Amino acid sequence: MSTTVASAGDPATATPEAFFIENPDGSITAIASNNRRIVEPPPQPRLECYRCHTLLEFAPHATYVQCPRCNSMNSVTAEPAPSGNGAVMGAQTINMICSVCHVSNLAPWGTQYIRCGSCRTISDVSHIYNRSRR
Numbered sequence: 001m002s003t004t005v006a007s008a009g010d011p012a013t014a015t016p017e018a019f020f021i022e023n024p025d026g027s028i029t030a031i032a033s034n035n036r037r038i039v040e041p042p043p044q045p046r047l048e049c050y051r052c053h054t055l056l057e058f059a060p061h062a063t064y065v066q067c068p069r070c071n072s073m074n075s076v077t078a079e080p081a082p083s084g085n086g087a088v089m090g091a092q093t094i095n096m097i098c099s100v101c102h103v104s105n106l107a108p109w110g111t112q113y114i115r116c117g118s119c120r121t122i123s124d125v126s127h128i129y130n131r132s133r134r
Helices: 126-132
Strands: 002-007 016-022 028-032 046-048 055-057 064-066 073-075 093-097 104-108 113-115 122-124
Touching: 073 093, 073 104, 104 113
Parallel strands: none
Antiparallel strands: 002 016, 016 028, 046 055, 064 073, 093 104, 113 122
16 A cells, blocks of 8 residues: 655645555545545435434435335435435335236335336236225
């Protein structure tokens, strides 16, 4: 592991702008600087689990997030969480096994029709919600 210093101007008199920690394979593991031009990455989006209300961070492109605390699958929604912490509220999901090809399909709770991602069969799952209200 070696340390590389990047500076502007004359190397003998210039103040280092950044320090790079370089591994033997050439990859850089850390960058340190007091330069104000280095901008922090944007914060990760957050979601509040619908079941246990744990605050979860997720990738911006994610559609579903599994809670590590209660193992429930959360559908990413645009609805703000009631706690007012800047997160969105997760929604319950339904896991439907296709009757034709037996592939598992995940969809937000309340979806009436689910198209199988494998064989494209459309299944009516509205009877599930009528049964669960009893």
